[in-house]
Amino acid sequence: QVQLVESGGGLVQAGGSLRLSCAASGRTFSSYAMGWFRQAPGKEREFVAAISWSGGSTYYADSVKGRFTISRDNAKNTVYLQMNSLKPEDTAVYYCAADTGIDTIATNPGVWGQGTLVTVSS
DSSP, X not given: OOOEXXXXXXXXXXXXXXXEEEEEOSSOGGGSEEEEEEEOTTSOOEEEEEEOSSSOOEEEOTTTTTTEEEEXXXXXXXEEXXXXXXXXXXXXXXXXXXXXXTTTTXXXXXXXXXXXXXXXXX
């Protein structure tokens, strides 16, 4: 099982960009579909984006489609979330997730990171 560590969160003004990274331990990273979720204050955690084992397929929540891009580098055991045109409503703790099933990565992934805070000021 992989272990996940997120980085790259911080404070950014509306309209700005951030790139989150999620480094995975273990030699089986390429066997996992990867995803990003977020949880805003007082709200439930929600799906943001997911990517298949090879990176050939990506999936996005409607709220971020066209602004966020998920990618992965299997040689570096890392998945990224490039976030552009950020809005105050994107403020949340962002979590990296992993699962061996592409059908469960967006709904109930088995492995979670500890989260990184993204704050978008207006």
